[in-house]
Amino acid sequence: MSFLHGLADRDRVFDFLVPQASPVDVRHGPILYLEDVSVSFDGFKAINDLNLTIDDGELRCIIGPNGAGKTTMMDIITGKTRPDTGSVWFGSRHNLLTKNEPEIARLGIGRKFQKPTVFEALSVFENLELAMATDKSLWPTLVARRNADLRNRIEEVMETVGLSALSRRQAGILSHGQKQWLEIGMLLMQRPRLLLVDEPVAGMTEQEMERTAELLKGLAGKHSVVVVEHDMGFVRSIARTVTVLHQGSVLAEGSMDKVASDPRVVEVYLGGDEEAA
């Protein structure tokens, strides 16, 4: 087994990004900072000179019609897509453009996908276990044991998202709403500084939606939260600041009421037949 040890050691040598080792520096204000970011696919500008700043502990909603570049923006922040130009900083220390997805995740940026993405073959407990903020390099994962710390934390989170009774249920057979919560739970397990939440209430019942709103509001403060959502009612119910994206750049920013009365926003939402799909 010496070979395995060797592998594990290699893994550790390169693993200089254990979360605690390099805290996010927010002394200078914003936790997330996007400047002049542009990206195009086949000549189509998905993101066009985007500037966006998120403050520490803020809950920000981002809205915009289809094709406005919301998901692409998320992709850029989390390292899935590389922009053509611009810079993206996490705090004032971490240049996100030099990092890949796992590194960014380990820095403390969690992401919830538009389509609920949980590990369907694993149980609720195991899903949360995998999300736990801990050493995620190879060898520690192989020899990892389930200690009391882990259990407590998982139970705590299951409590928060209301899945305690379903601990051993396979994630694949949860209802749609339950999957959304599980995914949010997984985000919480990561103890992120910044949460990116993509359409958290799509397909939820009214009741579930309310719960989710509560949940997200509860998170703000401790974490910075960016929510991308279509449902205006939901956005209104949680948002303090709203950013409107259109054709890859910021169209308007401010309180819900303020943006809702902005004629350009109204134009985009009501008369928007020139938008690219």
Place this chain on the structure above:
Amino acid sequence: MNTTAWRYWLKALLLVSLVALGPCALGQDNAAEQDTSATLEEDAGRELLQALAEANFREKEAAIDAIAASGDTRARGWLESFAEGKLAQVKDSGDIVVILANRGRQWPVADALTMEEAGEVSRRELDRVAINNRLRGHLDSTLALLDLRVDDPAQRLIAAKALLGDVDTEVVESLSELAQNESDPEVAAALTQAIAIHRLEQGDSAAVADLAGSLNGQVRAALMQASRSEDAMVADAASAALADIEQSLKLNRAAETLYFGLSLGSVLVLAAIGLAITFGVMGVINMAHGELIMLGAYTTWAMQQLLPGQPGLALLLAIPAGFLVAALVGVAIERGVIQFLKGRPLETLLATFGVSLILQQLVRTLISPLNRTVVTPEWMSGSLIINDALSLTLNRLYVLGFAVLVFAALMLVMRRTRLGLEVRAVTQNRAMARSMGIRATRVDILTFALGSGVAGLAGVALSQLTNVGPNLGQNYIIDSFMVVVFGGVGNLWGTLVAGLSLGVINQVLEPWAGAVLAKILVLVFIILFIQKRPRGLFPQKGRAAEG
């Protein structure tokens, strides 16, 4: 020595008789009109033939010359039958016959003298009049000498070219005479070259001037031989001429390599394009794709069996038939297996692997484990001659053209028809397409039938290039996958570019690295390329592709 002298005289006699008889004496065109003056006595003809039959290989040349010199109108027919190995002697009677068909136990024959059918003879009763390559060569130049006097300049040109390198002292004078009287400049040039080769062989360095610049292989061979000559003048002149020729050959060789590459590429494209549809568009990994190709090839064979003697027509009919057969089998596979595996693409690989085993064994059991003969029609045999050094093999040229046609047709189907639109819609978003009223099941069946049918077309084409046997498909399945993946799954243009470029790369590498290493290098190249571009040359773009 004695026999050589004899041959010399016979040949001289032959030429004299040729000149005496005038341009049409032995030419087949006008032979019939002259038959009274040129038919030998029955016995004399019989004697000539028996001499031919009973001579050993060394004596046969003389016997051939004797027949040619006899001036008999039937001589050409005899010599041709002899060249084809169809002349035989009946063991008991000593009669000479022409074998009309030589399969099975009893062979139908015709009397060589009268050319009347003489019923069937047991093959045990026949002694074939043996021929070998040397005699065949001798016959060729003998017949070429005859052909130099026919009216058709094209035929004269062929004959003149056949004489390149085959001129010897006995005939050179009369050839020179012919060359001077020759009206067609091309034929005259060829004759001059033929004579120049002979002069060069005799050590005449001035002859090089007549040969310079020619790309002909025989000319080059003669020059090379001369460049090794002990006579420094001859050697130098020949070397200089050769250097010139080498220059222009290089260009021709590059063109040839490109053609080889495109040709191989077109085969790859044909084999892969059906897969690009079933695999790329439907996401079905059809391991039985190779066997669908095989079915197309067998259809060609079957058509040729149904239409004996008309290989060309059969081949043309095999194009729709091959498409249909493969498409029907494809539909059967889709309905019988693949429809149950929706959403489990990797498992289609396993099930269709089973199907491929069954189809292979089916062919082995029902038809034969042996390869089948597929005849290449006349119009596809040989080469399209660009110049003496560059000729494009016709069968491959047709396949190349066919590949382009198939590709164009497919693009049309995908771009311009309702089916193509629906297919693209289903590929992009199945659920959405369904909700828009597209019957996804029907689209699946049609797509699979289309992909399979194209595989059948590939089989029809491949039957002209390679073995038609149960293993045919296996040889192409891996290459096909490589091409599709290299090009980018779901992109027909990608398949085209990938196939052609892999073909060219392979052929460029081959002379340099050898066939095996070239293939290995291409595979390694694909592996490394996929690291650089994990979704191939032309990846599918946009969110749908992200999965």
Place this chain on the structure above:
Amino acid sequence: MSLASASAVLNPARRSLALSAFALSALSVAMAAPAVADEDPIKVGILHSLSGTMAISESTLKDTMLMLIEQQNEAGGLLGRELEPVVVDPASNWPLFAEKARELLAQDEVDVIFGNWTSVSRKSVLPVVEELNGLLFYPVQYEGEESSENVFYTGAAPNQQAIPAVDYLMNDVGVERWVLAGTDYVYPRTTNKILEAYLKSQGVADEDIMVNYTPFGHSDWQNIVSEIKQFGGAGKKTAVVSTINGDANVPFYRELANQGVDAADIPVVAFSVGEQELSGLDTAPLVGHLAAWNYFMSVDEDANYDFIDAWYDYTGDDNAVTNDPMEAHYIGFNMWTEAVRKAGTTEVDAVKEAIIGVSVPNLTGGYATMMPNHHITKPVLIGEIQDNGQFSVVWETPSTVAGDAWSDYLEGSRDLISDWRAPLECGNYNVVQGSCGGGADVAATE
């Protein structure tokens, strides 16, 4: 491994695993069923691939054996006993050949095996046949460099095919320049090695020999044929000596024909192309290319016609072809029956001893004799391809040639001979050192 805890949980073993256990033990019991030793029929094992890539060549050999056995039974069997064929399918899979040979010898207890085509399959079977002391008749021309006590080589060794063919081309056709083209495996490699050494010993210069290897089933010959054309255009008579195997031949010959290489310019003499390979080809453009074998279907002999007629009857197809390995099986089978009669038993050691020196008629009007090195005497015939897929014999050796197990033209085997008679009883006796076991300590002293 804690077996104690393992047995502790055996009781509540889950159904699924119990079943899998059952599968494994059922399997072993099923295979354990011992073959009932029946004294009556004489069992003849037939070890030819019926599926996979080699089925194309080997399945006819299986049918040939079945026909020969049927004929023998009609003629009263052997030693008053019936012959019983045991057919297995090694599926062109080389390890499976060894396994099936073991099955034939150990389970079915056959008295003799006729089989194999490729060298690798023979190499795979060889240790098994030697270990279990079986008899194997191997019917295909091969590279030589082998002599096993338990194997009888009824196909040609290189000196019974390659060298006479080259002699013919050199002396009768006047070839001065040589292309040795082959599939990259041991038979072409060895044959070409021998030919190269032989050609050089005949004064052929290095630059007049071109060697080219291609992979199995090679289908794109454009470049190679073009190279051959160029090589042949150097003003010297050129010939191609082809050891190209099986499936690769059809596209090779097609390309030759289409690029206009005809036999009068550059003749190709092949050692692996027989009537059966030609039956998958339109031979009209190939007329005049050559092959060297020890048998051609077109040989004008009554024995041959009888054999062909029997084959027509057996297959029910008057267009069926016969070929050299079929003749080899015919000879091998007759030699074996003759030896069994002579020995009065099918017991392997007795047959091995009795068979040396046995002579049986071949199909080309002569006799084949089993030599002490387990190779046989054969005439060598050169044939030219005809437009009906047959060969016409243009040359043959004046008398039969005895097969050499060890080539005289290879460094390592020049001094080796094989003689399985007492007192030598050795397959690789070194005549220089006077000892058995190869004894090539050349490398050691270097």
Place this chain on the structure above:
Amino acid sequence: MMTSRHWLARPFSERSTLTFLAVLCGAMALVVLANLLPADHPLHVSTYTVTLLGKYLCYALLAVAVDLVWGYLGILSLGHGAFFALGGYAMGMYLMRQIGDRGVYGDPLLPDFMVFLDWDSLPWYWLGFDMPGVAFAMVLLAPGLLALVFGFLAFRSRVTGVYLSIITQALTFALMLAFFRNEMGFGGNNGLTDFKELLGFDLSADSTRLGLFIASGVALALGFLLCRAIVVSKLGRVCVAVRDAESRTRFLGYRVERYQLFVFVVSAMLAGVAGALYVPQVGIINPSEFSPLFSIEIVVWVALGGRATLYGAVIGALAVNYAKSVFTGIMPEAWLFALGALFVLVTVLLPQGIAGLLSRRRQHDDAPNNMAVKQEATP
């Protein structure tokens, strides 16, 4: 939950694993005992059968290795035959060197095929293979290194799904062509054969064959335990996570490519061990083991037995190969029909394979079985 023990010891607290081991050991003990019975005893199992079973056990280990990457990691490798063959070649080279001067040419150093192809010295990569330590290390290292390099490139570039399957196929195909080349010095098409002894034991002796059978069984058991230990660890759950939602796993902070690489390398080494044990039992190793069709066949065994269970892979390998042995004997002309039909029917009717048939109800932590989740292969 049994995650409190040392990670390698965890499988021992699983009932299914213990049952599997018990069954395997029991069946093997029976075979060994039956083989030791006198030859005329009705329950005697011939050495032929023992060797055959030994071969099946090697295939079973190979199938387990494939199931580890396919069933748990979602990587459909169509090139595992390459790792199997490399292990086999490493062993074959050792066995070749053991022949010494007993080859037909009696050369003390060079194998026969090198003598008659005029090699004058041993190529450098053959050096050291006369030492069992080096050779056995190479059994692990050769496939391991290949998997490491190949996997490093492929996983780093996120080559997934069908693309990965096809380039693994290209890999084994390229290796097959390379090993066919006689210039490579591995015996070309003929491969390596005519082995005499292993560690001083005569390979044709019954006792050696029995020993090899037992060794194969033990290797299977150990390989199974190792895979099980990986599968039930948190790493195993990460693998399942990667299989079902690769990018999600990445966004959780796991370096997916390292997990893929680790498991891929372990699997390749297991395949190598299987190959090494296979070679002395069948007596030959040649490039046809690299053939892509063989690799596909391995995948079929696993599919037939049932994916993501490990023991299903064992059942699949045993069942298919047993069927093959029987059919090639009793219906030589038609066995491919049977085999082909079997593949089709199992894939269509038994998506969970035989294992799925045997236990429809399965605890999810025992074997995650929801394979249809990941749609990545449909780009």
